[in-house]
Amino acid sequence: MKSNQTEITTFEGAAGVIDCAIDWPVDEPVGWALVLHPNPSQGGTRENKVVTTIARACVQRGLVAVRPNFRGIGDSAGSFDEGRGETDDMALLVEQFQKRYPDLAAGLWVLAGFSFGTCIGAQLYARLKQGGEALPHLVIWAGSAVLRFRHGPVDAPADALIVHGENDDVVSLEEVMQWARPIDMPVVVVPNAGHFFHGKLLILRELVQTRLKSL
Structure with missing residues (x-):
């Protein structure tokens, strides 16, 4: 059993090393969450407050939270690839994580992202679905930008948060609604919140925690 701690580790992406932080819960984990950060070309990293807020909520639910740095950020190899290589890297990370931690892979799985991270997550979800791979039990998008940086199909389950x-x-x-309307995807709107949820992170955390409790 792991104590409550953050471990730094690496996986191998298409461009080289993927630098990852893994947040372990205090008690025996019941699964894992992959939490993807905002645009690296605009300063986005795995330490973004929206990302860490979602990750903490997942850890409190008993999930191991995996927070990778995209290409060119931290010790991750490569450079920004506008979503192409980043999606490839995350597909490789999922495959390697499941092999490295088969017990966790057999439990609950949450796929989450913020901003640019939702672009990658939506393309990753579509790729897994098309390939007949195991799909996450819950998808969480915050500040969704899935219509941007698309280099393939995007998808999300009907019960996504x-x-x-x-x-x-x-x-x-309105941009989010342009994606959500045709597929009847519900969107939770936080009043007076901006893109980075300044002053509204507690509301975001509570929304995530509530949905996680249903798993």
Whole structure:
């Protein structure tokens, strides 16, 4: 059993090393969560507050939270590839994680992302689905930007938790609705929240925790 701690480890992506932080819960974990960070070309890293808020909620649910740095961030190899290579890297990470931690892979699995991370997550989900691979039990998108940086199909399950700020000035609420309307995807709108959920992170955490409790 692991104590409550953050471990730094690596996986191998298409461009080389993927630098990852793994947050372990205090008690025996019941599964894992992959939490993807915002645009690395604009300073996004795995330490982003929205990312760590979602990760903490997952850890409190008993999940191991995996927070990779995308290409060119931290010790991750390569450079920003506008979503192409990043999606390839995350597919490789999922495959390697499941082989390295088969007990965790057999438990609950959550796929989460913020902003650019939702672009990668949506393409990753579509790739797993098309390949007949095991799919996450829950998908969480915050500040969803799945219509951007697309290099293949995007997808999400009907019961995904999509949380967006009413006053998001990076990805407008209308842009999210353009994706959500045709597929009847519900969107949870946080009043007066901006893209980074400043002053609203507690609300985001509570929304995530509530959904996680249903698993």
